[in-house]
Amino acid sequence: MKRRHVLQLAALTPAAAAQAQTAAWPTQPVRMVIPFAAGGPTDVVGRLLADRMSEFLPQRVVVENRTGSGVVIGTEVVAKSPKDGSVILYNTIAHAVLRALFPRLSFDPVGDFTPVALCGQIPMIMLVHPSLGVSNAQELIALLRANPGKYDYASSGNGGAVHLATELLWHQAGGLRVNHVPYRGSSQAMADVLSGRIPIIMDVAAGAVPYLQRGELRAIGISDMQRNPAAPSVPTFNEQGVTGFVAYTWHMVLVPAGTPEPIVTAMNAAINRALNLPGVKERLQELTMTVVSDSTPASAKAFLDAEIAKWEPIIRSANITAN
CATH class of the missing domain: 3.40.190.10 (Periplasmic binding protein-like II)
Structure with missing residues (x-):
């Protein structure tokens, strides 16, 4: 490995670094596909994460905005990309409702992806x-x-x-x-x-x-269980008697299913390290995001599964469509 790569891997957790050394990392920069327009709120957070993740991975992470049909086009690009960590997806709650809103997709939003890390909730x-x-x-x-x-x-x-x-x-x-x-x-x-x-x-x-x-x-x-520091005077719905009402838009990194576990593990470690860097968490909190900097691939998958189970019945009962 080049000296730069060794230094980057040393910044990961010991277990992640050991696995990453044996993983077949891509030789080109990692593409982070964001299926939202450049300059929007999701893009702003995704670019911040991509920049700081690059400090902890063998390859630089570059952002590529791929919009169209909601998030379908960008998500499809990643679903059909090589399973080697060279292309990753930065998506939101939109990923959890793709199957219900677009029943004839050419890919499976669940089966064709492996969640890497939940980054935060807004x-x-x-x-x-x-x-x-x-x-x-x-x-x-x-x-x-x-x-x-x-x-x-x-x-x-x-x-x-x-x-x-x-x-x-x-x-x-x-x-x-x-x-x-x-x-x-x-x-x-x-x-x-x-x-x-x-x-x-x-x-x-x-x-x-x-x-x-x-x-x-x-x-x-x-729509949270506690008040937000950016708007401390705004009460939660729970405080006002609407018990159990919680709803977020959230940000998550995913890779194509079948990506080697060592790459997933090392990428997860890089994301968590990036979110814990001085200034990063504070900046995201300014954007009213509750940062999740200890997510694992397993906890991210459990979260995504719970969101799908939560929103699909609402979509059916309210007859919500993508048009």
């Missing part, structure tokens, strides 16, 4: 326009229950994290009937909420906080 905040006249979850639920089908809520698109989380909330609040108005992106949806045309929206916490700070919208609750 909760969501429900916002309402002040004209709606409600200030907390119980007031909103009471209003919607008394007026089934009267009110609309916006989302950034069918089948996205905020759409799924909102439908889960309505379900757990007793089966509320609220009309879904999907948009092509969060900025368009938020514009109509700010104008009062659509009174309700769920957004990722990082996106919601600026509207709260400016006093333009009211926060109803956050």
Whole structure:
């Protein structure tokens, strides 16, 4: 091995370094495929991780944005890539719902991938326009229950994290009937909420906080079991009586199924080391992400399996489609 590679492997855990030395690492830079547009929130976090992972792997990690059909195109690229660690996937909750939203995929989102590490979870905040006249979850639920089908809520698109989380909330609040108005992106949806045309929206916490700070919208609750340091005044739905309501968008690294275990193990160690570097965790927490820096391939798989089991019934019951 080159001296640079030896130094990088020495930075891993001893077990991971020992396995990595026997693994057939690719000779070219590792491609991290992000199936989201460059400059978006997922891309920002993925690029930060890719840059810092490179300090602990034999090859540099470079980002490649492959968008299209939601996350289908980019995910398919990785599913059909060599099983040698040369191409990895950086995906979100979108991976857990691919099978339910796209039943005719040319690949299996479960069987064709091996989870490497869960990197973090980002909760969501429900916002309402002040004209709606409600200030907390119980007031909103009471209003919607008394007026089934009267009110609309916006989302950034069918089948996205905020759409799924909102439908889960309505379900757990007793089966509320609220009309879904999907948009092509969060900025368009938020514009109509700010104008009062659509009174309700769920957004990722990082996106919601600026509207709260400016006093333009009211926060109803956050979809976590504890309050978020970036928005400490926003109560959880659990605090307000919607017991068990938890919903995140999350970030995970996956590789094609069949990738040698030593490569998976060493890559997992590099991810955890990167997430624990000074400044990295703090930066991600600024983006309202709860960092997971001790994930294993096994715990990541268990998490993904649980998310699939959680969201597929919601997708069926709410008749959610990708269109």
